[in-house]
Amino acid sequence: MSSWWQKAVVYQVYPRSFQDSNGDGIGDLKGIIQRLDYLAYLGIDAIWLSPVYKSPNDDNGYDISDYQEIMDEFGTMEDMEILIAEAMKRNIRIVMDLVVNHTSDEHPWFVEARQSRDNQYRDFYIWSDPDSQGNPPNDLGSTFSGPAWEYSELTGQYYLHLFSKKQPDLNWGNQEVRQSVYDMMNFWIEKGIGGFRMDVIDLVGKQPFKKITGNGPKLHEYLQEMNRATFGNKDLMTVGETWGATPEIAKLYSKPNRNELSMVFQFEHSGLDQQPGKEKWDLIDLSIPALKDVFSKWQTELASEGWNSLFWNNHDLPRIISRWGNDKEFRVQSGKMFAILLHLLKGTPYIYQGEEIGMINYPVETIEEVDDIESINMYNVRLSQGYAKEDILDSINAKGRDNARTPMQWNDSKNAGFTSNKPWLHINPNYPEINVEKALEEKDSLFYTYKKLIQLRHEHPIVVWGTYNLVDTEDENIFAYCRVLDEQKWLIITNFQEKTTTFDLKEEPKSVLIQNYTKKEYTKGMLYLDPYEAVVLEIS
Ligand code: TEU
Ligand code: CA
Numbered sequence: 298m299s300s301w302w303q304k305a306v307v308y309q310v311y312p313r314s315f316q317d318s319n320g321d322g323i324g325d326l327k328g329i330i331q332r333l334d335y336l337a338y339l340g341i342d343a344i345w346l347s348p349v350y351k352s353p354n355d356d357n358g359y360d361i362s363d364y365q366e367i368m369d370e371f372g373t374m375e376d377m378e379i380l381i382a383e384a385m386k387r388n389i390r391i392v393m394d395l396v397v398n399h400t401s402d403e404h405p406w407f408v409e410a411r412q413s414r415d416n417q418y419r420d421f422y423i424w425s426d427p428d429s430q431g432n433p434p435n436d437l438g439s440t441f442s443g444p445a446w447e448y449s450e451l452t453g454q455y456y457l458h459l460f461s462k463k464q465p466d467l468n469w470g471n472q473e474v475r476q477s478v479y480d481m482m483n484f485w486i487e488k489g490i491g492g493f494r495m496d497v498i499d500l501v502g503k504q505p506f507k508k509i510t511g512n513g514p515k516l517h518e519y520l521q522e523m524n525r526a527t528f529g530n531k532d533l534m535t536v537g538e539t540w541g542a543t544p545e546i547a548k549l550y551s552k553p554n555r556n557e558l559s560m561v562f563q564f565e566h567s568g569l570d571q572q573p574g575k576e577k578w579d580l581i582d583l584s585i586p587a588l589k590d591v592f593s594k595w596q597t598e599l600a601s602e603g604w605n606s607l608f609w610n611n612h613d614l615p616r617i618i619s620r621w622g623n624d625k626e627f628r629v630q631s632g633k634m635f636a637i638l639l640h641l642l643k644g645t646p647y648i649y650q651g652e653e654i655g656m657i658n659y660p661v662e663t664i665e666e667v668d669d670i671e672s673i674n675m676y677n678v679r680l681s682q683g684y685a686k687e688d689i690l691d692s693i694n695a696k697g698r699d700n701a702r703t704p705m706q707w708n709d710s711k712n713a714g715f716t717s718n719k720p721w722l723h724i725n726p727n728y729p730e731i732n733v734e735k736a737l738e739e740k741d742s743l744f745y746t747y748k749k750l751i752q753l754r755h756e757h758p759i760v761v762w763g764t765y766n767l768v769d770t771e772d773e774n775i776f777a778y779c780r781v782l783d784e785q786k787w788l789i790i791t792n793f794q795e796k797t798t799t800f801d802l803k804e805e806p807k808s809v810l811i812q813n814y815t816k817k818e819y820t821k822g823m824l825y826l827d828p829y830e831a832v833v834l835e836i837s
Contacts, residue, residue: 308647343389392491486531500513525556593765612698
C-alpha cells in the first residue's frame with residue numbers, strides 16, 4: 298500500500314528568508330502565500346515549513362516559547378490557517394517543523410521550572426547539582442560550542458542544553474512532557490497540516506548522566522507512543538532529523554510495521570568532507586567513490602525496509618553548488634548534475650528554497666556580518682584557542698549556516714524582490730544574475746530541470762518504485778546507476794567532476810529523458826562526457 302509522500306517532492310521554506318510582505322525586512326506567512334503559485338508551477342507536493350511559532354529567535358525559531366502561537370514577525374494564526382487552506386487548494390500540504398527536544402528558556406514551562414526546585418514544571422527539564430568542586434556532573438558539550446550544562450544561580454543547579462543556553466532540553470522521561478507534546482501536535486493536526494519534520498528527534502531518548510544523547514534506550518518506545526497518540530491513524534508524512542542514523546537504525550524509524558515515522562534525514566553523505574572525529578568546520582576533500590558507496594548503501598539497505606529521504610541542501614548546510622560543484626563557470630551545469638543525480642534515486646526528494654535557481658554561498662569578510670549562533674559561538678571558542686581569524690572565517694564561509702539563509706532571490710529589483718526594506722540578513726550581491734524571474738524566462742535554466750525532474754517522478758512509477766543498482770565505471774568520478782521496474786530500465790550517468798571523461802555505453806538507448814548539455818546525442822559506444830555532464834537514458 299503506497300502513501301502520498303512516497304511519490305512526493307517536498308520544498309523546504311525557511312520563512313525568515315523567503316518573502317517579506319509588510320516591509321520589515323523579515324519574511325512572513327503572507328509572503329509565502331504570495332508565492333504559492335510559483336511553488337505550484339514548480340510542481341512540488343508539500344512544503345516543509347521551518348518553525349513559525351513564537352520565539353525569541355536565539356536560534357532563529359528553533360527555540361520556541363509558545364508552540365500554539367505564531368511568531369509576531371511572521372504574522373498571525375489566521376495567516377497560518379489561510380496558508381494551510383491556500384496551499385491545499387494547490388494540492389500542496391504544509392509539513393510543520395516539530396522542535397520538541399528542547400524549548401526556549403522563555404517558554405512558560407521553563408520560566409516556571411527555573412523558579413524553584415519544587416516548582417510543578419521543574420521536572421519538565423533536566424537539572425543537576427554541581428559536583429563537590431561546583432562543576433557540572435560531566436563534560437557533555439553543546440553542539441553550539443562550550444558545555445551543555447548551564448548554572449542557574451536561583452536554585453544552585455545546572456540545567457542541560459545540547460544547543461544554545463536559551464534552548465533547555467526537555468525531559469522526555471517525564472510522561473507529562475510527552476503528553477503535553479502530543480496534545481500540541483494534535484492541535485496542529487486538527488488545523489489540517491500534512492505532517493511533521495521532527496527536529497533532532499534522535500536526541501529525545503537521551504540519558505545525560507550516562508552521557509547518552511542520540512539513540513537512547515527508550516527513543517523508539519517514545520516514538521511509537523507518539524505515533525499512537527497523534528498521527529498514527531492519519532495520512533500524514535513524518536520525517537525525523539537523525540544525525541547519527543545508520544541504515545540499521547533508520548529501519549527502526551521507518552519500517553512501516555513498527556508504526557514510528559515515514560522516513561528520516563540521515564547525514565552520512567553530508568559528513569564526507571569532514572575530517573573523521575573532528576568538527577564540521579574541519580574539512581577534507583570529498584571523495585566521489587566514497588559518496589557513491591554511501592548513497593548505494595542507503596539505496597540498497599532501505600530498498601524494501603523503510604524509506605529514504607533525498608537532499609543536498611537545507612537551512613543548516615552550505616549551498617551544494619558552492620560546496621561540491623563549481624559556483625563559477627559551471628554553476629548551472631553542476632547544479633543540474635546535482636539535481637538529476639539526486640532526483641532519480643529512490644526515496645522522497647527535498648528541495649531547499651533557492652536550490653532550484655542555483656543560489657550559492659555568500660562569503661563574509663568579518664564576523665560582524667554573521668548572524669548564526671552556531672558560527673558565532675564557534676568563532677569565539679576557536680579564537681580563544683588560538684586559531685587564526687582568517688582560518689575561522691574560511692570555515693564559516695565553507696560550512697556556516699548563513700550560506701543557506703540569505704534571502705530568496707526573486708528578481709533583479711532592489712533587495713532581489715525579497716523586501717522593500719533593509720533585509721534581516723545580507724542578500725547575495727549576485728541576485729541580478731541569479732533570481733526566479735530570470736530563471737522562469739530562460740527555458741534551459743536550472744528551474745526547468747527541477748520542474749522536469751518533478752514531472753518525471755509524478756509520471757513514471759519507475760522513479761518511485763524501481764530498483765537501484767550502481768553501475769561500475771572506468772572513471773571512479775563518474776556516478777552512474779540504473780533503475781529497473783518490470784521491463785523498464787533507465788540509466789543515469791553523471792560526470793561528478795570539472796574535467797571531461799569517457800563512459801562506455803553498452804546498450805543503445807531508446808530515448809533521452811533529461812540532460813544538462815542540450816545538444817548531445819547518446820548512442821551505444823564510447824561517450825565523451827563534458828564537465829558535470831548528466832543524462833538520464835531510457836534503455837528499455
Ligand atoms: O539541527 C540539528 C543540528 O545539530 C544542526 O544544528 C547541525 O548540528 C549543525 O547545524 C551542523 O550543520 C536542528 C535544526 O535543523 C537546526 O537549525 C537547529 O539549530 C538545531 O536542530 C537545534 O534546534
Ligand atoms: Ca515581514
